Amino acid sequence: MPVITEIEDLRRLHKRRTPKMFYDYAESGSWTEQTFRDNSSDFDLIRLRQRVAVDMAGRSTKGRMIGEDVAMPVALAPVGLTGMQCADGEIKAARAAEAFGVPFTLSTMSICSIEDVAAHTSKPFWFQVYTLKDDAFMQRLFDRARAAQCSAIVITVDLQVLGQRHRDLKNGLSAPPKLTLKSIANLATKIPWGLEMLQTRRRGFGNIVGHAAGVSDASSLGAWTAESFDPSLDWERIKQLRKMWGGKVIIKGILDAEDAKLAVDAGADAIVVSNHGGRQLDGALSSIRVLPSIMEAVGDRVEVHLDSGIRSGQDVLKALAMGASGTYIGRAFVNGLGAMGQAGVTRALEIIQNELDVTMALCGEREAANLGRHNLLVPKDFEGEWV
Numbered sequence: 009m010p011v012i013t014e015i016e017d018l019r020r021l022h023k024r025r026t027p028k029m030f031y032d033y034a035e036s037g038s039w040t041e042q043t044f045r046d047n048s049s050d051f052d053l054i055r056l057r058q059r060v061a062v063d064m065a066g067r068s069t070k071g072r073m074i075g076e077d078v079a080m081p082v083a084l085a086p087v088g089l090t091g092m093q094c095a096d097g098e099i100k101a102a103r104a105a106e107a108f109g110v111p112f113t114l115s116t117m118s119i120c121s122i123e124d125v126a127a128h129t130s131k132p133f134w135f136q137v138y139t140l141k142d143d144a145f146m147q148r149l150f151d152r153a154r155a156a157q158c159s160a161i162v163i164t165v166d167l168q169v170l171g172q173r174h175r176d177l178k179n180g181l182s183a184p185p186k187l188t189l190k191s192i193a194n195l196a197t198k199i200p201w202g203l204e205m206l207q208t209r210r211r212g213f214g215n216i217v218g219h220a221a222g223v224s225d226a227s228s229l230g231a232w233t234a235e236s237f238d239p240s241l242d243w244e245r246i247k248q249l250r251k252m253w254g255g256k257v258i259i260k261g262i263l264d265a266e267d268a269k270l271a272v273d274a275g276a277d278a279i280v281v282s283n284h285g286g287r288q289l290d291g292a293l294s295s296i297r298v299l300p301s302i303m304e305a306v307g308d309r310v311e312v313h314l315d316s317g318i319r320s321g322q323d324v325l326k327a328l329a330m331g332a333s334g335t336y337i338g339r340a341f342v343n344g345l346g347a348m349g350q351a352g353v354t355r356a357l358e359i360i361q362n363e364l365d366v367t368m369a370l371c372g373e374r375e376a377a378n379l380g381r382h383n384l385l386v387p388k389d390f391e392g393e394w395v
């Protein structure tokens with residue numbers, strides 16, 4: 009086992025252990041992957057302001073997200089098919105998050121169901137919904153989330169239609185994987201993954217198969233997704249969904265100051281500045297680059313969170329110092345899960361917390377809650393003049 013000191017080590021191990029189809033699904037962006045790359049490289053443009061001889065004893069990475077105490081303001085993002093990165097993946101990730109003291113968000117498109125995750129955890133988690141045309145199905149999803157004591161729903165608004173991801177199309181992505189000569193040859197090199205997968209019954213889309221009419225397996229699910237996702241989604245629909253749920257709502261997938269204002273008007277308790285990890289509109293700006301304009305537009309009216317491109321505690325620190333009060337990691341925890349299961353997610357969280365803590369100390373900041381622009385050196389033209 010290689011020595012693991014950074015998320016990149018987990019990514020390499022993830023690649024080695026997991027079938028190509030699922031590794032590629034996690035690590036790809038849409039079309040040319042420009043936005044996927046920018047999400048990370050734009051973080052690198054921001055530098056840190058070193059301060060010395062400040063008392064750094066008793067530091068704390070603690071924070072709050074939508075009124076909940078967190079060990080650090082880093083939630084696990086909703087990630088579809090997590091249970092294909094390793095057997096029972098959502099349960100393992102949720103347990104790691106719970107033990108660490110950070111929120112876990114379950115995707116609609118998860119392998120383990122809402123009920124399964126609830127049965128294996130003891131603290132409330134968040135549930136992410138895509139907006140579907142079928143109101144009765146949405147209502148049932150909300151009822152199930154309520155019964156599972158989810159403390160918030162995350163409405164993802166940037167996937168009315170699916171951004172094209174070349175690698176998924178070329179790999180013929182499906183869950184469970186379709187057995188073709190090529191996929192069998194690849195699976196044969198992933199024996200520990202396969203053995204674990206054979207021992208679980210959770211290999212389909214747990215929130216949907218058996219709950220939505222006409223969906224029995226992944227191939228019928230493809231057709232169901234195309235038919236069921238609501239391309240006519242608008243802010244009125246979002247307001248309706250908020251009423252149907254009746255609890256806390258996080259609106260995820262905001263990349264424009266005008267949309268941020270509309271999300272606040274629709275009653276969001278928090279918004280997530282996100283481009284879906286570069287998986288939807290390729291060519292869109294990175295999340296960190298648009299954050300300042302969104303903070304200016306709504307920062308005093310709503311809690312602003314950010315994801316897309318976070319691979320280290322330093323990235324977390326930069327997002328917080330630019331104004332976000334919370335962040336999410338997607339691939340960084342998925343890499344941990346694919347590499348080492350639950351222990352890998354814990355390791356990913358430890359790595360990020362340690363990087364955040366040490367960087368705070370070297371920046372002369374004792375409390376994550378006090379991070380601000382004074383900790384950063386941001387190029388004057390960081391936001392750029394895009395006309």
Ligand code: FNR
Pocket residue numbers: 033034035047085086087088089115116117136164260282283284285286287315316317318336337338339340
């Ligand atoms: C996602 N994301 C996502 N978002 C969502 O709202 N519902 C979902 O089902 C999924 N599924 C999904 C699968 C995979 C493999 C990835 C990588 C991402 C987007 C996710 O919540 C988050 O916005 C990004 O992952 C953040 O970017 P990073 O941290 O991966 O760079």
